[in-house]
Amino acid sequence: MSRNMYLVFFLVFIISPLFAQRNVKPDDATAAFLKKFRNDFVKSMTEGKPDIIHGYYGADIRLMTETQKTMIGQSNALLYLKAFHQRFIVTLYTREELEILDLGGRIVESGLFTEKLKIKSSAREVEIHGKYVNIWERTSEGKLHLITEAWNYNHRVDIIDQLLFPEVPTVNVAMQQHVPVKDNISFELAALNHFQEMVITAHDAKLWSQFYADDYILFRIGNPLYRGRKEIDGWLEIHVKELPVFEKLDIRNDRIDNLGEYVIEYASHIAIVRNGDWSGVSTGKDIRIWRREKDGALKIIRGIGMYD
The missing domain is CATH 3.10.450.50 (Nuclear Transport Factor 2; Chain: A,)
Structure with a gap:
């Protein structure tokens, strides 16, 4: 087992207390x-x-x-x-x-x-x-x-x-400074993101699926809405077959809103990829909403992504 896998398993043990999930319905x-x-x-x-x-x-x-x-x-x-x-x-x-x-x-x-x-x-x-x-x-x-x-x-x-409106000032957040790893939540997300890099690079749909809660809703670019375990797993099985070869994948975040049971992560990625004779570099940005589950695990419940 790799050092990265041990790190992820270790995180589960250090956050193992049970959590009572709050009511999220607005007034x-x-x-x-x-x-x-x-x-x-x-x-x-x-x-x-x-x-x-x-x-x-x-x-x-x-x-x-x-x-x-x-x-x-x-x-x-x-x-x-x-x-x-x-x-x-x-x-x-x-x-x-x-x-x-x-x-x-x-x-x-x-x-x-x-x-x-x-x-x-x-x-x-x-x-x-x-x-x-x-x-x-x-x-x-x-x-x-x-x-x-x-x-x-x-x-x-x-x-x-x-x-596209080039006259409007923009920021490529994937090229900016990421959140320093200086507390428990930034440490945990850094470990999960590093493991996700490995899983995506390996085109491993089964492991990729485990990042998501059973009630996950995906707002996927170029696709309809995907809801729940069955739809997400079905989409992942197809999606990994469409992916190029990743020569390098860097997933990072530039903002973390730690709300206790819930965490909003502003993430981005830099991907160096090839497919046959074609190769290139792309960047993108994501919002991921994580929830602390009753067993202490952190799972993504909502996600939306956009390529730059």
């Missing part, structure tokens, strides 16, 4: 607030008025989507929204909430969206279906600020280049 006031935001978001999209939602944003909000590197801060978020509406007319936008998780200091809402876009320069129209995960911070006064908006698409988007 009525929180649910009503998020419903108002959804309505305002739809209005801002269809009317082309980003100022309608700008006031909801936290100072250091992250926008995370496909092809565009991470946008950080209120001003950059507003630049992105303005650039989007300068290029497109939104003829239809709908948003369907799937769930809201009240994790204490963070509220996580996930759902589905449909948008119909008309490119102003060509009058071409496209319809896009996707998934979103929003993370809200609850202040000590009980106020909610949106600190993360992440979304990807369920299918290949023909106009994906039109959804």
Whole structure:
């Protein structure tokens, strides 16, 4: 057995006390607030008025989507929204909430969206279906600020280049400093991520599956929603056969929100890959929500990822 396997098993023993899982259903006031935001978001999209939602944003909000590197801060978020509406007319936008998780200091809402876009320069129209995960911070006064908006698409988007806005400042988080390993949770996640690198590189679907809780929901890029053990295992069996050869895979994180029973990890990866005569380097970003299970194990319950 490798040293890395011993490290992961050791972690299980040092966190072995039983944990009682908390109720994560939001109260009525929180649910009503998020419903108002959804309505305002739809209005801002269809009317082309980003100022309608700008006031909801936290100072250091992250926008995370496909092809565009991470946008950080209120001003950059507003630049992105303005650039989007300068290029497109939104003829239809709908948003369907799937769930809201009240994790204490963070509220996580996930759902589905449909948008119909008309490119102003060509009058071409496209319809896009996707998934979103929003993370809200609850202040000590009980106020909610949106600190993360992440979304990807369920299918290949023909106009994906039109959804890239190079004039908006971005950060490639995969190339930034990762969280120092200085406490129990950063140590535990560093070990799990290192083991995950080995599992993915080996294309091992069975071991990969063990990172996920039985009620895991995956918001996978270019795919529909996957829910629960059966769907996740079925997807993994197919997915590992599609993967290239990994010459190097580095999974890291630049932020960890430790909420006790739940942990929100802002992760990224650098992959050096080859497939036949082709080779390349790619980066991507992820949000993973981990939950401490009753036996002390840390399992991923929700995940969304976007390639840069």
